[in-house]
Amino acid sequence: xxxxxxxxxxxNDTRVLEGIVANVEKGRVLxxxxxxxxxxxxxxxxxxxxLKPAAGTVVIDGHDADxxxxxxxxxxxxxxxxxxxxxxxxxxFETVLAGRRPYIAWRPSRDDLERTAEIIEEMNLADxxxxxxxxLSGGQAQKVLLARALAQDTLYLLLDEPTSNLDLRHELExxxxxxxxxxxxxMGVLMAMHDLNLSARFSDTILMLYQxxxxxxxxxxxAMTPENIREVYGVEAAxxxxxxxxxxxxxxxxxxxxxxxxxxxxxxxDQED
Amino acid sequence: xxxxADDLCRGYKAxxxxxxxxxxxxxxLLLTAMAIGLCIGASxxxxxxxxxxxxxxxxxxxxxxxxxxxxxxxxxxLVGFGxxxxxxxxxxxxxxxxxxxxxxxxxxxxxxxxxSVILVxxxxxxxxxxxxxxxxFSLISAxxxxxxxxxxxASSETMILxxxxxxxxxxxxxxxxxxxxxxxxxxxxxxxxxxxxxxxxWREIGLAAAMILLPFPALLWRAWDFNLLSSGDESALALGVxxxxxxxxxxxxxxxxxxxGICFTGVIGFVGLVAPHITRxxxxxxxxxxxxxxxxxxxxxxxxxxxxxxxxxxPQVIPIGIxxxxxxxxxxxxxxxxxxxxxx
Numbered sequence: 001x002x003x004x005x006x007x008x009x010x011x012n013d014t015r016v017l018e019g020i021v022a023n024v025e026k027g028r029v030l031x032x033x034x035x036x037x038x039x040x041x042x043x044x045x046x047x048x049x050x051l052k053p054a055a056g057t058v059v060i061d062g063h064d065a066d067x068x069x070x071x072x073x074x075x076x077x078x079x080x081x082x083x084x085x086x087x088x089x090x091x092x093f094e095t096v097l098a099g100r101r102p103y104i105a106w107r108p109s110r111d112d113l114e115r116t117a118e119i120i121e122e123m124n125l126a127d128x129x130x131x132x133x134x135x136l137s138g139g140q141a142q143k144v145l146l147a148r149a150l151a152q153d154t155l156y157l158l159l160d161e162p163t164s165n166l167d168l169r170h171e172l173e174x175x176x177x178x179x180x181x182x183x184x185x186x187m188g189v190l191m192a193m194h195d196l197n198l199s200a201r202f203s204d205t206i207l208m209l210y211q212x213x214x215x216x217x218x219x220x221x222x223a224m225t226p227e228n229i230r231e232v233y234g235v236e237a238a239x240x241x242x243x244x245x246x247x248x249x250x251x252x253x254x255x256x257x258x259x260x261x262x263x264x265x266x267x268x269x270d271q272e273d
Numbered sequence: 274x275x276x277x278a279d280d281l282c283r284g285y286k287a288x289x290x291x292x293x294x295x296x297x298x299x300x301x302l303l304l305t306a307m308a309i310g311l312c313i314g315a316s317x318x319x320x321x322x323x324x325x326x327x328x329x330x331x332x333x334x335x336x337x338x339x340x341x342x343x344x345x346x347x348x349x350x351l352v353g354f355g356x357x358x359x360x361x362x363x364x365x366x367x368x369x370x371x372x373x374x375x376x377x378x379x380x381x382x383x384x385x386x387x388x389s390v391i392l393v394x395x396x397x398x399x400x401x402x403x404x405x406x407x408x409x410f411s412l413i414s415a416x417x418x419x420x421x422x423x424x425x426x427a428s429s430e431t432m433i434l435x436x437x438x439x440x441x442x443x444x445x446x447x448x449x450x451x452x453x454x455x456x457x458x459x460x461x462x463x464x465x466x467x468x469x470x471x472x473x474x475w476r477e478i479g480l481a482a483a484m485i486l487l488p489f490p491a492l493l494w495r496a497w498d499f500n501l502l503s504s505g506d507e508s509a510l511a512l513g514v515x516x517x518x519x520x521x522x523x524x525x526x527x528x529x530x531x532x533x534g535i536c537f538t539g540v541i542g543f544v545g546l547v548a549p550h551i552t553r554x555x556x557x558x559x560x561x562x563x564x565x566x567x568x569x570x571x572x573x574x575x576x577x578x579x580x581x582x583x584x585x586x587x588p589q590v591i592p593i594g595i596x597x598x599x600x601x602x603x604x605x606x607x608x609x610x611x612x613x614x615x616x617x
Contacts, residue, residue, distance in 0.1 A: 050510045074513030081507055087368045088503045088558040093285050098501055101512045106494065107561060113285060117278035126277050130284055152512070 001025055002047075002077075002156045002188050007056030009039075009046050016042050018213045020056070024156060024188040029179055031199040032192045033223075034209035035233055040192035041082075043209070044158045047190070048079040060156065074102040078149030080159045083141065089134040092144050096120055099151025116151055123147045123177070138165030142174065150181070157182075159191035163198065171195075175202045200224050200246040208232055220246050230254045292562040295555060299569040303350065306573055310346045310580040311338065348473035348481065349579045349593070350572045352541060355485035355534030357548035357571020361564050362492055362527040364549055365499040366520050367422065371433045373546035374531040377418055378439025379411045380545070383528075383535040385443040385450075386410030392450050392458050400537075404480050407536035411528040414439050419524055470538055470579055470593055477537040484533025488526035489568070495519060496560035503558060541594045544571045547605050554608050574601055 002024040009017040017039045024030050032040045045051040047058050049065065058065040060076045068076070078099075090098070096119060100112040108116075120129050123143055128136065133144060142165055149157060162178065163171040179202055182189045193199035199206060199220070206223035208215045210232045216223050224246060229237045236251045312323050316337055326334035327343075356374060363372040363379075374380040390406035421435045451459050473481075498519050501509040506516050534541070548571035549563065556562050574597060582596035 045507070048511050050507050069513075070510070070515050071513035074511065077511075079507075079511035081505075081511075084508055085368075085505045087370070088364075088553065090500065090503070090558055091288075093281060094500070094559065095504070097285070098504065098508075098512060101497060101501060101514070104497055106497070113282045114278065116285075117281035120281055121275075121277045126281060129281050130288075148508075 001061065002190070003059040004043075004047060005057045005059060007043070007046060007058070008054045009042055009051060010054045011042075016212050017046065017053070020209075020214060022190070022207055022214075022217070024190045025204075026155060026188045027182055027186045028204040029182055029189040029191070029202060030205045030207060031203035032190070032207045032209060033194075033196060033199050034215070038209045039212045040209060041160050044079070044160050044190070044192055048077055048158050049073050050079070071102050074152060074154075076154050076156060078152040078154040078157045080142075080145050080149045080157070080162060082160045082164050083138075084133075084145060086134045089132040091130050091132055092125055092136070093117075093120065093129045095133050095144055096125075096147045096151050099148035102152060115153070119147050119150050123150075139167065139170040139174075142166065146174070146177070154187070156188045156190070159189065161192050161194055164194065171198065178202070196224060196229070196248045197246070200248060224248055288557075289559075289562075292556045292559065292566075296562060296566050296569065299566055299573060303569055303573050303576065306576045306580065307346050307350060310349075310576055310583075311342050313580055313584055314342055344473045344475055344478055345470045345579065346576060347478055348470050348538065349575045351478065351481050351485050352470075352534045352538050353544055353548070353572035353575030354568040355481075355530045355571075356541060356545035356575075357552075357567040357569070358485070358489065358492070358564060359527045359530040359534065360545035360547075360571070361549040361552070361560070361567035362499070362523055362530075363545075365502055365560060366523045366527075367418070367432055368503060368505075369432055370550070371546075372436075373549075374411075374527075374534070375540070375543065375545050376433055376440075377415070377436035378443060379414050379418075379436075379528060379531050380535055380540045381440045381443035381447070382414035383407040383411035383532045384540045385447045386532070387536045388447050388450055388462050391461050392454050400476055401480055404484060404532065404536045407532035408484070408529055410443070411532040411535075412525065414443070415524045415528045419520065471590065473537060481533045481537055484536075485530050488529050489564075492523065492526050493561070493564055495523065496564055499523075499560040499564075500558070539594070541575065541597060543594070543598045543601050544574055547601050548574060551605065551608060 004020055004022040007017055007020040008015070020043055022030065032043060034040055042051060046053045049070065065073055093116065097108055097112065097116045100108060100116060104112060120126055123146070125140070125143060125147060128140060133141060136144065142162060146159070146162065159178065163174055166174055175198060178189060178191070181187055203220060205217060206220050207217045208223050208228060215232050216228055224239055226237055226239055229235055229239070229248065234254050236254045238249045238251055240247050311327075312318070312320050314337070318326070318334055318337065322331075322334055323338060325331055326338040329335070360373040363374065363377060364370060384407070386406035386409055387403045390402045394402060417439065418432060418435055422432055451462055454462065498509070498514045501512055501514050502516070502519070509516050549567040552563055552566045552570045556566060575593065578596040578600055579593050581600065582591040582593055585591070
């Protein structure tokens, strides 16, 4: 189990995350939802060790992540960013192979190459393997990033809005791949999600963040209530079961109570460890 | 392993083999260029005479080969290799196609360091003082660029502007030193700047070789991490690279290489920018191959340019920096026009 224990993160003097607690179980999908600027990405980055939390710990299968060397951490946690800046592009094969970095000393072994090839095939990327990554569509690029994280052979996967660049079909395809993997390889998945319907449908648990704090967490049907959505998003919504799935239909902007305020989310820049 | 996966592996290996082949070819070409450079010169020795002089003491011929031509060619090779290597490293750690020892001002800073040693110690300095001065200032300027990059999370443009500002600053400082110096000192400095490769002796070569070649294995060892940096700090961190430490140590190494290339020959700017790009256009961005190949291509350019500079207008010698640009720029343009893939 991946445990996030009482995590705090400050950017300059602004509190971005406050007392976050989360458990990611193997074979399960946990989605973080919440409005823009509420700290979803920051939380993922803190867990991945890209940002350093002000307080709190991340425990991976009983080991404190803080005490792990970077390379060791990369064998436990795969991180899939929303997108990736491209300078001096590599091929798809090379990019996925980069996921083997935690296992590579000086040059990739035969095993590393085979593992990379297997994953590329699994993800249906074989036709693109020798293409440069800057020549891919947004959807293909996101698939490649997922493939790279899979090449890390980790037990846990962190995904930052894995469907943000995708059209309807690719969206479903991507999420289906993710939950199938979670089940088959018994991986624990933690993803930040924008789309409430998709996260309700594909997650075992929902963690709803609001202004850097956990607003509620629980099964999708428990977390995605009209009351919660009004409070967190400021939107009146209708929630119902349809075709076996939870349907969240936003209706209109709710009148915001004056006490709610309009927090301007701080822009969190990357920092090196 | 099934067929598709097998094919993929084979495809990757074929590319790796092609890159290794390029490396071998560049090495062979470099040796050829050095041999040609050795045979060509103002004294008009014949090939057989050159070989004979190389192997045994034949009096005048022997000293021409061993005291003039060979040191010059070896120095050209070292400087080219150093500039190409340093350029590739700076481009990787700043993720910036415009980075090079020259455009970042690291070269000018090293030059300033060398010149101040020459002026401060007058004639009474040791060779390695110059090397130290050059290294110190190249390190200072590289640290400044890194600081700007970190503080402002600088864009490519900011970093290059900082570099160019530094370049002007250190050129001005160098001019100021010359302005304040005595006649003899200025003479010394000008001689240093334009003397270029002709002043190289074996002692200088030994020192330059140490500064350029010693950091090389350490940089090559990190090749895989340089590859990851090109997909951003975040990805690199998530894949287990200690980005901060990598960047710091690479900057120190690249500054040392730059200083080694510059301290005895003056600033040869263009090679450091272009050699990595030429190499990348041919073999791609895998630093396991890119680092050594950039060095070899840089060496090839400088050796070739030097030979050309000694022959086209013989017995006049055209300074190496000028010839380098004359052959490098058109070739670079040609590649830019011809390329089909975007590399930056």
